[in-house]
Structures are given as C-alpha cells and as structure tokens.
Amino acid sequence: MAARSVKIRHDDETRAKIKTSQLINRLSDHVLGKVDLKPTQVTAALGLLRKTIPDLSAAENKTEVVHRYVARLPEKVGTTDEWQKQHAPQTIQ
Numbered sequence: 001m002a003a004r005s006v007k008i009r010h011d012d013e014t015r016a017k018i019k020t021s022q023l024i025n026r027l028s029d030h031v032l033g034k035v036d037l038k039p040t041q042v043t044a045a046l047g048l049l050r051k052t053i054p055d056l057s058a059a060e061n062k063t064e065v066v067h068r069y070v071a072r073l074p075e076k077v078g079t080t081d082e083w084q085k086q087h088a089p090q091t092i093q
Contacts, residue, residue, distance in 0.1 A: 020052045 023045045029035040030042065037045075077083040 016052055020049065023049055023052075 026035065026037070027042065027045055027049075030037045074086075077086065
C-alpha cells in the first residue's frame, strides 16, 4: 500500500481529544474486564482525564432569587365599630 502523498496534520486540540478518547476507551475496557490495568495505571489515567475533561462537580452555581409580592391593603377604617361591621363573621339565617 502506498504512503499518503498529503499528510494529515492535526492541531493540538484535536490531538488532545484523540488522547482523551483513548484514555476513556482504555478505562472502559478495564471496567468491562477486557483489559487488566494496574492500580497505578488507573490512577495515572484518571489524573490525565482530570486535566483534559472539565470536572462538573467543581462547578459553582450562584443564583439569587427575588420574590416580589403585591399586597392589597384594605381601606382605612375610622372606628372600631366600622371595622367590626366589615370583618364580623356572617351569620346564616
């Protein structure tokens, strides 16, 4: 098979994505029992993944919720007798 006449050049970001996916595949194979990894290899792979993939548990969410209420106040009552007439329980006849 002939060699490529035009070589494909990947930028640094593409290379990092390829390496990250290789680490994920390797760890997935280890979890599924296809590959046996030493504990130091697992630790090293997890450390490299932390450098390339953002950790969502470290994300901080600061929000401020403001509740606004509108209260309708009753009209001012001049005397206590007027108030009692307005707010006295209604009697059923």
